[in-house]
Structure formats: structure tokens, C-alpha cells
Amino acid sequence: MSNAVRTSSHLDVVRGVLRRIATDVGTILGHSIALGDARCERALARPAGEGAIHISFKLALRRAGAEETHGCLLLPLHEAITWAGFLLMLSEETVAARREDTTLEPEAKHALLEIGNLIAGATHTALSELGLPGWRAVSRGCQGVRAGVRPAFPYVEGSELLVGHVEASTGALPAARWILVLPPPA
Numbered sequence: 782m783s784n785a786v787r788t789s790s791h792l793d794v795v796r797g798v799l800r801r802i803a804t805d806v807g808t809i810l811g812h813s814i815a816l817g818d819a820r821c822e823r824a825l826a827r828p829a830g831e832g833a834i835h836i837s838f839k840l841a842l843r844r845a846g847a848e849e850t851h852g853c854l855l856l857p858l859h860e861a862i863t864w865a866g867f868l869l870m871l872s873e874e875t876v877a878a879r880r881e882d883t884t885l886e887p888e889a890k891h892a893l894l895e896i897g898n899l900i901a902g903a904t905h906t907a908l909s910e911l912g913l914p915g916w917r918a919v920s921r922g923c924q925g926v927r928a929g930v931r932p933a934f935p936y937v938e939g940s941e942l943l944v945g946h947v948e949a950s951t952g953a954l955p956a957a958r959w960i961l962v963l964p965p966p967a
Contacts, residue, residue, distance in 0.1 A: 795945030801907035837932035
């Protein structure tokens with residue numbers, strides 16, 4: 782699936798985007814998000830989230846004068862449900878109960894779309910902060926993805942992607958594995 786060659790510049794991009802997402806989303810949710818050590822690899826295929834249903838927060842990225850490229854942030858469903866519940870200002874007990882569900886209430890679906898906008902805004906800000914100011918990132922919605930299935934977004938098979946992996950904890954909840962997929966910045 783991946784080429785294990787790592788470059789510090791790619792790792793810096795992945796870490797910068799993940800940190801900005803954690804900071805911005807955590808601020809809006811009112812819960813800190815702690816990140817573990819991120820790792821980055823170059824891949825020639827979209828990765829799949831293993832072991833559970835995931836939500837793919839789709840991103841469209843464009844550099845001035847270049848063709849639009851795509852990526853996503855994959856979160857396990859229980860983590861996405863947690864974020865939606867906190868955005869909706871539900872009680873900790875209600876959020877904990879909903880984390881066990883595999884279905885989403887209509888208001889949670891709307892909250893996930895707003896979270897997708899937060900993720901895109903954070904990605905845009907991070908790329909600018911990293912000295913890549915010509916890049917623009919926008920949300921292209923979100924989608925549920927079964928365990929072991931690659932997320933759907935426009936992609937030419939065999940094209941290079943940056944894939945970042947990190948364990949992250951929202952508040953005092955158990956850590957969840959995030960998977961960030963980005964086109965490599967030029």
C-alpha cells in the first residue's frame with residue numbers, strides 16, 4: 782500500500798495540518814484534543830480505516846493555477862459522533878451513550894457537515910502557516926465508510942498521496958486513530 786520513505790517536509794505538513802485541526806476543532810467543541818506522535822508515509826493508494834465504520838471528511842485542495850486535488854480526514858464513527866455531540870452541546874452522558882450507536886440522528890449529520898467545514902478551514906490555515914500560501918482547502922462533505930473500505934473522492938489510482946496517522950484523544954475519552962490523506966504539496 783505505501784512507500785515507507787519518509788521526508789521531514791512531508792511529515793511537517795502532516796503534523797502541521799493535524800495540529801491545526803486538533804486546535805481549531807477542540808476550541809469550537811470546548812474540549813481539548815491531545816495528539817500523539819504523528820507518522821507520515823507516501824502512498825500510491827487511498828488507505829482504509831480498519832476495524833470500524835469511519836467518517837470521511839472530504840477535502841478539495843487547489844493551488845493557484847493548478848488542478849483541484851482531493852484528500853480527507855478519516856475518523857472512526859464513534860469519534861465523529863462524539864464531535865457532533867459536543868458541537869450540539871449535548872451532555873457528557875448523552876455523548877457517551879451515542880458513541881455506541883452506528884446510526885446518526887439528523888441533527889448529528891448536520892453537525893458533521895459543520896465539522897467538515899472546520900476541518901477544511903483548519904487545513905487551509907495550516908497550509909498557509911507552513912509557508913504554502915497558494916493552497917486553498919474547502920470541504921466537500923462527509924461520508925460513512927465501512928471498515929476496510931477506502932474512502933471515495935476523486936483520485937487517479939497510483940497517484941502519490943501523503944498519509945498521516947495519529948492517535949488523538951478528545952477530552953478524557955479513549956484515543957482514536959485519525960488518518961489524514963493529502964495530495965503532496967509541490
